[in-house]
Amino acid sequence: xxxxxxxxxxxxxxxxxxxxxxxxxxxxxxxxxxxxxxxxxxxxxxxxxxxxxxxxxxxxxxxxxxxxxxxxxxxxxxxxxxxxxxxxxxxxxxxxxxxxxxxxxxxxxxxxxxxxxxxxxxxxxxxxxxxxxxxxxxxxxxxxxxxxxxxxxxxxxxxxxxxxxxxxxxxxxxxxxxxxxxxxxxxxxxxxxxxxxxxxxxxxxxxxxxxxxxxxxxxxxxxxxxxxxxxxxxxxxxxxxxxxxxxxxxxxxxxxxxxxxxxxxxxxxxxxxxxxxxxxxxxxxxxxxxxxxxxxxxxxxxxxxxxxxxxxxxxxxxxxxx
Amino acid sequence: xxxxxxxxxxxxxxxxxxxxxxxxxxxxxxxxxxxxxxxxxxxxxxxxxxxxxxxxxxxxxxxxxxxxxxxxxxxxxxxxxxxxxxxxxxxxxxxxxxxxxxxxxxxxxxxxxxxxxxxxxxxxxxxxxxxxxxxxxxxxxxxxxxxxxxxxxxxxxxxxxxxxxxxxxxxxxxxxxxxxxxxxxxxxxxxxxxxxxxxxxxxxxxxxxxxxxxxxxxxxxxxxxxxxxxxxxxxxxxxxxxxxxxxxxxxxxxxxxxxxxxxxxxxxxxxxxxxxxxxxxxxxxxxxxxxxxxxxxxxxxxxxxxxxxxxxxxxxxxxxxxxxxxxxxxxxxxxxxxxxxxxxxxxxxxxxxxxxxxxxxxxxxxxxxxxxxxxxxxxxxxxxxxxxxxxxxxxxxxxxxxxxxxxxxxxxxxxxx
Numbered sequence: 128x129x130x131x132x133x134x135x136x137x138x139x140x141x142x143x144x145x146x147x148x149x150x151x152x153x154x155x156x157x158x159x160x161x162x163x164x165x166x167x168x169x170x171x172x173x174x175x176x177x178x179x180x181x182x183x184x185x186x187x188x189x190x191x192x193x194x195x196x197x198x199x200x201x202x203x204x205x206x207x208x209x210x211x212x213x214x215x216x217x218x219x220x221x222x223x224x225x226x227x228x229x230x231x232x233x234x235x236x237x238x239x240x241x242x243x244x245x246x247x248x249x250x251x252x253x254x255x256x257x258x259x260x261x262x263x264x265x266x267x268x269x270x271x272x273x274x275x276x277x278x279x280x281x282x283x284x285x286x287x288x289x290x291x292x293x294x295x296x297x298x299x300x301x302x303x304x305x306x307x308x309x310x311x312x313x314x315x316x317x318x319x320x321x322x323x324x325x326x327x328x329x330x331x332x333x334x335x336x337x338x339x340x341x342x343x344x345x346x347x348x349x350x351x352x353x354x355x356x357x358x359x360x361x362x363x364x365x366x367x368x369x370x371x372x373x374x375x376x377x378x379x380x381x382x383x384x385x386x387x388x389x390x391x392x393x394x395x396x397x398x399x400x401x402x403x404x405x406x407x408x409x410x411x412x413x414x415x416x417x418x419x420x421x422x423x424x425x426x427x428x429x430x431x432x433x434x435x436x437x438x439x440x441x442x443x444x445x446x447x448x449x
Numbered sequence: 450x451x452x453x454x455x456x457x458x459x460x461x462x463x464x465x466x467x468x469x470x471x472x473x474x475x476x477x478x479x480x481x482x483x484x485x486x487x488x489x490x491x492x493x494x495x496x497x498x499x500x501x502x503x504x505x506x507x508x509x510x511x512x513x514x515x516x517x518x519x520x521x522x523x524x525x526x527x528x529x530x531x532x533x534x535x536x537x538x539x540x541x542x543x544x545x546x547x548x549x550x551x552x553x554x555x556x557x558x559x560x561x562x563x564x565x566x567x568x569x570x571x572x573x574x575x576x577x578x579x580x581x582x583x584x585x586x587x588x589x590x591x592x593x594x595x596x597x598x599x600x601x602x603x604x605x606x607x608x609x610x611x612x613x614x615x616x617x618x619x620x621x622x623x624x625x626x627x628x629x630x631x632x633x634x635x636x637x638x639x640x641x642x643x644x645x646x647x648x649x650x651x652x653x654x655x656x657x658x659x660x661x662x663x664x665x666x667x668x669x670x671x672x673x674x675x676x677x678x679x680x681x682x683x684x685x686x687x688x689x690x691x692x693x694x695x696x697x698x699x700x701x702x703x704x705x706x707x708x709x710x711x712x713x714x715x716x717x718x719x720x721x722x723x724x725x726x727x728x729x730x731x732x733x734x735x736x737x738x739x740x741x742x743x744x745x746x747x748x749x750x751x752x753x754x755x756x757x758x759x760x761x762x763x764x765x766x767x768x769x770x771x772x773x774x775x776x777x778x779x780x781x782x783x784x785x786x787x788x789x790x791x792x793x794x795x796x797x798x799x800x801x802x803x804x805x806x807x808x809x810x811x812x813x814x815x816x817x818x819x820x821x822x823x824x825x826x827x828x829x830x831x832x833x834x835x836x837x838x839x840x841x842x843x844x845x846x847x848x849x850x851x852x853x854x855x856x857x858x859x860x861x862x863x864x865x866x
Contacts, residue, residue, distance in 0.1 A: 192558035196536050196768065282701040283641065283709055283719075300640060303701050306844060393526055394650070394705040397837045412530055413831040415554070 186425050190418035200418060207422035217423075220401045221430075224381060227312060227402060231383075232376040234320045236369070239327025244357070246332050258329075265325035273389040276318045280304045305391065308400035315387045319380065327372055334368040335361070377434045382427065384408065403427055483517045484543040484774045487532075489762070492546075493522045495731070501790045505782045512781075516774065529827075532767075536560060541767035543775040547593060549584035549761045550820050550827060556587035557824035561765040562772050565591045570776070572784045573800035578761075580817055581799060585763040593763030594779050595799035597791045600810035601653065601746070601757040603645070604715070604729045605722035608740040609636065615721075618744050621751040622661075622693065629697040632721040639719070646711050646720035647694055649702035649843045650836035653758040654724050654746075658693070659686035660756040660818040661748050666835075667821040667860050674823055674864035676857030678838070679850060687849050689749060691842055702843035705836065726760070727810045728795040745813045759817035761797070823864045834859045 188200030384404030411420015585593025615628030632644035664683025716734030788798035
């Protein structure tokens with residue numbers, strides 16, 4: 128009996144223990160994913176979240192060279208934001224950057240799509256050659272590309288002036304391609320579009336493989352013209368890709384810095400040709416006004432976040448479908 | 450098992466701590482056994498300059514056995530951003546070369562150590578070139594030791610000037626302009642040829658006209674800065690610059706003096722003369738070196754030279770640096786022997802005691818102008834306010850007066866920030 132009475136509690140205890148272990152195991156198994164992402168989360172906090180926090184803190188401080196040396200800013204509330212939002216240069220730069228972005232993204236998407244459509248129709252040999260050429264463009268470092276562009280458009284002995292003159296387009300000897308802000312940004316646009324096309328071509332070409340041939344054939348049999356086939360059959364299928372590519376291009380072109388800064392040249396950037404990236408650099412770094420620079424960064428971050436909305440929403444929906 | 454893990458973790462932490470301590474110790478040791486000197490790439494551009502720096506380092510190391518000198522060459526375009534980063538990180542160089550127009554902003558912010566008490570210990574400090582020495586002082590204290598100044602000269606083709614009868618020692622701006630017309634008449638049919646290649650937005654040259662006519666960039670009135678480029682005298686100078694440019698140069702009206710380098714244009718045979726630093730004569734190409742000489746830019750007033758921009762460099766000891774070692778290195782690098790070497794390279798020495806009136810470089814420095822001594826001046830430079838104004842004037846986008854007024858508004862706003 129004693130043995131029996133002692134066995135029952137033991138059995139109950141063992142059962143309870145098993146249940147606890149089972150619950151513990153379930154909890155442990157459930158926590159595994161969190162442990163696995165912990166290193167990434169820590170790295171993200173260290174690399175992104177903390178600097179972002181510091182950026183926001185500094186944006187509320189007077190933080191110039193004097194404060195930099197003493198490693199201590201002075202809290203001034205919203206003064207940096209107020210001065211930026213009341214600065215006509217800021218608003219002119221915002222408008223200029225938006226127009227610049229629309230033109231650049233529009234041209235990039237247009238030429239990228241046209242070349243992708245061309246790739247479908249040409250022979251394999253030509254397709255390989257064209258793709259190789261595009262890959263070379265993609266592989267060229269931006270700084271090198273800027274230098275090549277500068278040489279080609281050089282006032283003294285640029286090949287562009289030489290070629291246009293020889294082709295009889297006109298007398299382009301000593302033609303200055305950087306004489307006005309519009310022409311300066313026009314040259315930057317040509318460089319950015321040239322460099323961005325390969326990515327668009329590759330992505331759209333990959334998407335074109337998903338367009339059912341029977342739909343295209345059916346449309347053609349029904350008498351649709353090529354542009355009608357594109358608009359009514361191809362485009363709807365590729366719409367998600369176009370949306371994502373456009374969103375990404377907007378984000379990249381809105382914050383572009385390297386190409387305009389190097390091609391226009393540090394000695395020629397001025398309030399009349401600022402883009403947002405250069406405005407941030409000039410106000411924050413060149414003038415050593417790091418507090419104001421941080422505030423501009425935050426405002427740019429908000430603008431880019433707004434522009435990313437469609438991209439994020441699209442990604443979110445894709446995840447839901449999956 | 451758990452014990453092993455704990456021991457292993459403890460060992461790892463211990464090793465990490467030991468490693469960080471060791472590396473900290475190494476840094477500390479390095480700081481006491483090595484000094485870092487930031488010079489501009491100009492100092493690495495010629496064998497003579499490299500030899501001067503090497504000799505200075507050798508002398509310094511002889512005086513300080515066991516201390517090494519780490520010379521790092523910086524570019525004008527990026528050295529201030531890098532310096533800012535070292536100020537933030539607390540790892541500033543022990544000696545830094547600063548352009549004389551860059552000094553005020555950093556002196557005002559407290560970026561340099563006060564050298565006032567040791568001034569007398571620097572070689573030739575009683576005869577320092579006044580204009581250059583002024584750029585190293587702020588609120589009566591010495592923060593920068595004059596290093597060298599650069600003369601600005603006209604480098605010209607002796608064969609072309611002789612063939613056309615253009616004066617090789619013009620007495621006035623009008624006489625020089627007449628010479629330019631002669632060169633243009635004889636060689637102007639060559640595509641791209643400039644009697645004098647002048648980069649349109651070279652404000653160092655253009656503003657010489659403003660000061661020559663009695664004008665200025667900005668003036669401080671009751672503690673407030675005011676742009677003065679729209680004053681009648683300044684406008685006369687800017688108009689004279691435009692007129693001279695149109696006679697003499699076919700360079701781009703919007704380019705700067707580094708795109709392309711004027712001496713490259715000269716070396717291609719596309720310029721009868723070029724304006725710029727005296728050392729330009731070094732780089733005119735083998736073909737033209739034997740037929741190259743220099744004269745001083747003349748004033749519009751006969752018999753005078755045009756005020757030239759007194760560009761130059763100072764050497765400073767940043768905060769957090771080893772002041773004693775930094776000062777000693779500067780003493781060696783700005784001693785009489787070193788400054789004679791600077792003079793031999795075509796630069797203006799930091800001391801008037803070495804001046805030779807017959808030397809064309811020092812003749813050029815006899816009339817000079819300097820930028821407004823505001824801590825925010827460097828922001829005017831970085832904002833390209835003057836370059837934009839010159840491009841607007843030369844391209845005709847704005848009248849001289851309109852461009853000057855726009856620039857004045859910018860300058861007044863920036864200097865008073």
